[in-house]
Amino acid sequence: MRILIDADGCPVVDLTLSIARRRGVECLILCDTSHVFEKPGAATLTVSKGADSVDFALVNLLRPGDIAVTQDHGLAAMCLARRARALDQNGMEYTSGNIDALLLARHTFQKISRAGGRLKGPARRGPDQDRAFAATLERLLDETP
Template identity: 35%
Template sequence: MKIYVDADGCPVVDIAVGVAKEYKLEIIVVKNYAHEIADLYATVVSVDISRDSADFYIINRIEKGDIVITQDYGLAAMCLSKKAICINQNGFIFSQNNIDGMLNRRHLYQQLRRQNKYYSKAKKRIPEADREFEIVLRKLIEKHNFQVP
């Protein structure tokens, strides 16, 4: 099992790396070259700044049972098709049961934004979201029979 982080704009990179290190799991942090991320434990991969470069890097390398941390519904859908486990920065687990509805809602909101009928405003991140993410990530790792060595 490996952990991949779609790191562009991801607020939980440090938490994910800390958990991976504790469980002695390989973690690959994928970012475009405009972001500055460095870590002594994680493998940090810089990709082109073009749209979806990080997504393509991840989807071409993941294997069944890998964990992918992303807020991108499209990447989550592709990862699920390869039997990877997908989680967002708030601890929400993407699944075959919920991804279609999320993709449909994303498409609807894109249409409304193009018509200037919908404006989304990101909520300020709260510390409880970090704690929930860490709890869910640990449960996923332990569910797949990985214990602290």
């Protein structure tokens, strides 16, 4: 089992690496050439910049039982299809029970945006999100054989 991080725009890279190091779990950071990461204790795979290039690289590397950290609902759906676990930066686990609703909401927001509508962005990130993320990641690590 490994943790794969979709690092483009991910605010919990350091927190993930800290937990992975403590638990002795291999961690792989994936990013494109516009977001280069080098973190001690983790391998980094940098792919060419392009639409969804990191997403497809991550999915191709996934093995059943791996854990993916991503903010992207579409990528999370692909991870679930590969029998991996996935969670977002706020500690929400993506599951077969919630992914369809999340994808529908994303589609609806995209339609509103394309039509010129404006939506309120996410609230400012705080320590509660870090605690929720850490708790969910720890639980997934405990549950994964």
